[in-house]
Amino acid sequence: MDQKIQMLLATVRKLIRRSALPNLANLLKKTHPADIAHLFRYLDINEQRTLFHLIDDSDVAAEVLSEIEHSSSAQLLAQIDKDTIVEVLQAMPYDDSVDIIQNMPEELAEEILSSMHDDESEEIEQLMLYREDSAGGIMSTEFFCLNQDLSVQQAIAALQEAEDAEMVFYVYVVDDERHLIGVLSLRQLLTVPPQRLLRDIVDTEGLISVRVDTDQEEVAQLVAKYNILAIPVVDDQNHLLGIVTVDDVIDVMRQEATEDFYKMAGASEEELLYGFKSFKIARLRLPWLITNLFGGVITGYLMWLFRMTLEQIIALVSFVPVITGMGGNVGGQSATIVVRGFATGRIDFSTLRKVFFKELRVGIIMGLVCGLVVGLVAVLWHGNIYLGLVVAVAMATAMTVAATTGVLAPTFFKRIGVDPAIASSPFVQTANDITGILIYFSTATLFLDKLSS
Amino acid sequence: MDQKIQMLLATVRKLIRRSALPNLANLLKKTHPADIAHLFRYLDINEQRTLFHLIDDSDVAAEVLSEIEHSSSAQLLAQIDKDTIVEVLQAMPYDDSVDIIQNMPEELAEEILSSMHDDESEEIEQLMLYREDSAGGIMSTEFFCLNQDLSVQQAIAALQEAEDAEMVFYVYVVDDERHLIGVLSLRQLLTVPPQRLLRDIVDTEGLISVRVDTDQEEVAQLVAKYNILAIPVVDDQNHLLGIVTVDDVIDVMRQEATEDFYKMAGASEEELLYGFKSFKIARLRLPWLITNLFGGVITGYLMWLFRMTLEQIIALVSFVPVITGMGGNVGGQSATIVVRGFATGRIDFSTLRKVFFKELRVGIIMGLVCGLVVGLVAVLWHGNIYLGLVVAVAMATAMTVAATTGVLAPTFFKRIGVDPAIASSPFVQTANDITGILIYFSTATLFLDKLSS
Numbered sequence: 094m095d096q097k098i099q100m101l102l103a104t105v106r107k108l109i110r111r112s113a114l115p116n117l118a119n120l121l122k123k124t125h126p127a128d129i130a131h132l133f134r135y136l137d138i139n140e141q142r143t144l145f146h147l148i149d150d151s152d153v154a155a156e157v158l159s160e161i162e163h164s165s166s167a168q169l170l171a172q173i174d175k176d177t178i179v180e181v182l183q184a185m186p187y188d189d190s191v192d193i194i195q196n197m198p199e200e201l202a203e204e205i206l207s208s209m210h211d212d213e214s215e216e217i218e219q220l221m222l223y224r225e226d227s228a229g230g231i232m233s234t235e236f237f238c239l240n241q242d243l244s245v246q247q248a249i250a251a252l253q254e255a256e257d258a259e260m261v262f263y264v265y266v267v268d269d270e271r272h273l274i275g276v277l278s279l280r281q282l283l284t285v286p287p288q289r290l291l292r293d294i295v296d297t298e299g300l301i302s303v304r305v306d307t308d309q310e311e312v313a314q315l316v317a318k319y320n321i322l323a324i325p326v327v328d329d330q331n332h333l334l335g336i337v338t339v340d341d342v343i344d345v346m347r348q349e350a351t352e353d354f355y356k357m358a359g360a361s362e363e364e365l366l367y368g369f370k371s372f373k374i375a376r377l378r379l380p381w382l383i384t385n386l387f388g389g390v391i392t393g394y395l396m397w398l399f400r401m402t403l404e405q406i407i408a409l410v411s412f413v414p415v416i417t418g419m420g421g422n423v424g425g426q427s428a429t430i431v432v433r434g435f436a437t438g439r440i441d442f443s444t445l446r447k448v449f450f451k452e453l454r455v456g457i458i459m460g461l462v463c464g465l466v467v468g469l470v471a472v473l474w475h476g477n478i479y480l481g482l483v484v485a486v487a488m489a490t491a492m493t494v495a496a497t498t499g500v501l502a503p504t505f506f507k508r509i510g511v512d513p514a515i516a517s518s519p520f521v522q523t524a525n526d527i528t529g530i531l532i533y534f535s536t537a538t539l540f541l542d543k544l545s546s
Numbered sequence: 547m548d549q550k551i552q553m554l555l556a557t558v559r560k561l562i563r564r565s566a567l568p569n570l571a572n573l574l575k576k577t578h579p580a581d582i583a584h585l586f587r588y589l590d591i592n593e594q595r596t597l598f599h600l601i602d603d604s605d606v607a608a609e610v611l612s613e614i615e616h617s618s619s620a621q622l623l624a625q626i627d628k629d630t631i632v633e634v635l636q637a638m639p640y641d642d643s644v645d646i647i648q649n650m651p652e653e654l655a656e657e658i659l660s661s662m663h664d665d666e667s668e669e670i671e672q673l674m675l676y677r678e679d680s681a682g683g684i685m686s687t688e689f690f691c692l693n694q695d696l697s698v699q700q701a702i703a704a705l706q707e708a709e710d711a712e713m714v715f716y717v718y719v720v721d722d723e724r725h726l727i728g729v730l731s732l733r734q735l736l737t738v739p740p741q742r743l744l745r746d747i748v749d750t751e752g753l754i755s756v757r758v759d760t761d762q763e764e765v766a767q768l769v770a771k772y773n774i775l776a777i778p779v780v781d782d783q784n785h786l787l788g789i790v791t792v793d794d795v796i797d798v799m800r801q802e803a804t805e806d807f808y809k810m811a812g813a814s815e816e817e818l819l820y821g822f823k824s825f826k827i828a829r830l831r832l833p834w835l836i837t838n839l840f841g842g843v844i845t846g847y848l849m850w851l852f853r854m855t856l857e858q859i860i861a862l863v864s865f866v867p868v869i870t871g872m873g874g875n876v877g878g879q880s881a882t883i884v885v886r887g888f889a890t891g892r893i894d895f896s897t898l899r900k901v902f903f904k905e906l907r908v909g910i911i912m913g914l915v916c917g918l919v920v921g922l923v924a925v926l927w928h929g930n931i932y933l934g935l936v937v938a939v940a941m942a943t944a945m946t947v948a949a950t951t952g953v954l955a956p957t958f959f960k961r962i963g964v965d966p967a968i969a970s971s972p973f974v975q976t977a978n979d980i981t982g983i984l985i986y987f988s989t990a991t992l993f994l995d996k997l998s999s
Contacts, residue, residue: 125752127771127772127773160771252733252736262715262732262775279715279732283705283706298576320793339775339796340792342796343770343795346799347770347799347890350803351890353807354810354885358883360879360882369904371907371908371911374908375911375915378879379912382872382876382912382916383915385871385872385875386868386872386919390864390865392871393865393866394864397861397863400860403860403863404857404860407856410846410849410850410863410866411843411846412843412846414846415843415846417871418838418841418842418975419839419842421874422812422835422838422975425811425812426831428811429808429811429813430811430813432807433807433808437800439615451822455824455827458828462832462836463832467839467843470843522871526867
């Protein structure tokens with residue numbers, strides 16, 4: 094928490110304690126909505142309610158509500174009367190109200206929608222039809238577009254009157270049927286003679302747009318690639334439906350990265366919605382843990398199959414953790430590089446062959462080095478040169494295999510249309526444990542007479 | 547690779563094969579610089595050189611060069627004569643040329659700097675003094691600022707004449723000493739009477755700026771939080787030095803996320819610079835692997851200390867993988883949540899206590915469930931109820947301990963000023979392996995007589 098928020102929080106708490114509500118209302122007037130939203134993270138539900146009711150400008154309340162994390166906003170809304178909710182929701186851009194309504198309990202959502210103006214609830218219900226992670230699901234429908242037959246002068250006049258349009262920096266130019274023709278920047282508008290028509294100055298080539306069903310990750314990649322501030326969203330007849338602005342893209346990128354981080358650890362970003370509810374969170378993580386548990390039991394069963402070998406040479410057991418552990422590490426590295434490469438677009442199926450062979454080479458080099466080190470440790474520790482050899486060979490082989498699994502597993506998942514991030518940690522680790530143990534004990538069984546001598 | 551790039555690539559390759567260079571030059575003229583840069587990923591170095599020399603507009607060449615990945619641009623620059631490099635570097639914004647020069651071999655960089663115009667090389671050397679990951683390291687110095695004593699009309703006139711300013715959407719207003727006074731959007735300029743002075747309309751309250759030494763991650767968080775398109779950078783006397791634009795922020799966020807992904811897997815994003823050079827990449831990953839290797843050997847040594855217990859009850863070995871594996875999984879989940887929470891600002895030291903107890907509770911719940919399951923497996927498999935009990939207790943304890951280590955390790959690293967991401971995977975896993983084995987075998991030794999009966 095930075096100093097600014099810390100001081101603000103202390104003041105807010107003091108004013109609440111003293112019930113100095115008019116002073117608090119004044120303080121809120123001078124505070125940026127994003128900072129008010131930030132405060133909500135540290136306040137309990139009663140303090141949140143008090144604060145929220147003191148915001149008398151419903152535009153500010155709307156901004157605060159759309160900046161709060163979804164887990165807190167659901168909690169907060171349950172404390173507020175319906176009329177206030179409706180009023181606040183009507184003051185925010187449609188795409189934000191859709192987000193909030195989609196996170197409400199179904200009953201409340203229906204009640205809220207039915208108390209809204211018909212045209213607003215229709216617009217919102219229309220937007221709710223798009224997949225949440227598609228361009229349609231994140232686009233704003235309040236944007237600035239003008240007919241191509243207007244003059245620059247008329248365009249500037251329209252711009253001066255426009256009120257609600259979100260973050261105006263581009264003017265989208267359309268024809269009479271609202272087909273997207275091109276785009277102009279505000280600065281371009283200022284630098285051409287006022288009597289020229291938009292159709293004559295608009296840049297139609299190289300216009301970048303996305304379809305309404307484009308995946309949000311792809312939308313984010315396009316905005317990042319072309320360094321643009323907003324991307325227009327069209328239907329399959331090229332009618333302009335909305336725009337995705339760069340601030341939404343930043344949210345998407347952050348959310349997609351968080352999602353991948355969580356998936357790679359075998360968790361789900363859904364748990365962010367549950368705040369501190371341990372049972373719900375545990376229930377989200379358990380299915381994956383139980384799957385891995387059985388993976389671990391299978392690995393154990395394989396060791397059990399080799400118990401004759403193990404009973405004869407108990408020293409073998411001392412290298413089980415290092416062989417499975419290192420396989421997991423190397424596999425995790427390769428998988429991370431591939432998963433992240435897919436997510437950022439650095440790696441695709443056409444470059445995958447090169448990546449595979451690179452990871453294979455890297456795996457072999459690292460396997461040889463680590464095999465040598467651990468082999469030496471084995472010889473020095475147990476004084477048996479054959480044990481050193483077995484451990485070294487098993488380690489090098491297991492690490493090389495792990496590196497290739499690390500590339501192949503996420504690739505396989507990507508191919509069959511499953512998010513590769515889930516493949517990296519759980520599957521790779523279990524697969525590597527199993528192959529590591531198999532390689533280790535098979536090698537050991539092969540050299541059994543030498544080992545026990 | 548999307549269809550557009552795929553088709554473009556095929557055409558480019560065909561034209562190169564036929565040596566149809568004029569046609570190729572024409573094609574490049576019609577292609578977006580970001581798309582040309584994208585092509586470079588799939589071309590070999592000779593094709594890259596041919597293509598690059600065919601771009602006759604040095605502004606376009608500059609854009610292409612600054613969009614190419616650093617690993618490829620270093621390779622490409624080695625193939626191009628110095629005069630062309632200087633010309634292209636002079637055509638790009640200073641912050642981009644700094645990036646490229648910093649990635650050159652030192653000798654070449656010096657040579658290039660000395661062949662540039664004095665004022666340009668001075669500006670670049672000035673920028674090179676800032677830390678690469680600070681606001682100063684990513685800011686652009688070509689931005690649009692105006693004196694507060696100008697009228698709106700004069701401001702618009704100045705705007706119409708400005709050429710080079712990067713992505714103009716805000717006008718920064720300064721006083722005679724270039725102190726930052728406030729900011730205006732282009733749209734605001736259009737909606738006030740032309741004769742008013744900037745000082746009277748500029749918003750001075752709630753102005754958001756960063757200091758030149760602010761960490762780039764914090765800059766990105768501010769831009770994301772306040773939904774702004776650019777943030778002004780000032781020195782400690784509030785002189786305006788530059789701006790960080792939202793497209794740079796997107797790059798920073800992506801880069802920081804990639805860095806964290808790599809660190810959590812025990813790799814370094816530095817390897818992206820090495821392309822497909824396996825030895826260099828292996829050398830980057832090995833130190834961490836070797837550290838983990840010794841962690842694994844220590845775990846093995848602990849098992850070895852308990853070899854008397856193990857020799858008596860060989861069945862114990864069949865649960866070693868599952869107990870160390872599950873500890874690693876749970877610890878990894880908690881660590882990921884904390885590391886990502888720090889990175890996005892969701893978690894800070896003031897909320898950490900709550901997070902710790904939440905993860906502890908989640909760890910206990912999951913430990914009990916998994917302990918029960920694996921205990922049952924043990925009873926059914928080996929027909930020994932005491933073995934089931936030992937395995938269940940050890941599993942539940944190990945998972946609970948792992949969950950707390952997962953919170954404490956990254957917190958400790960954050961406290962001592964080390965990036966918490968490096969703490970998550972390696973340290974947590976080794977620590978969990980060790981405590982898991984200790985807990986398991988201590989419990990087993992305690993119940994030794996019951997187990998062997």
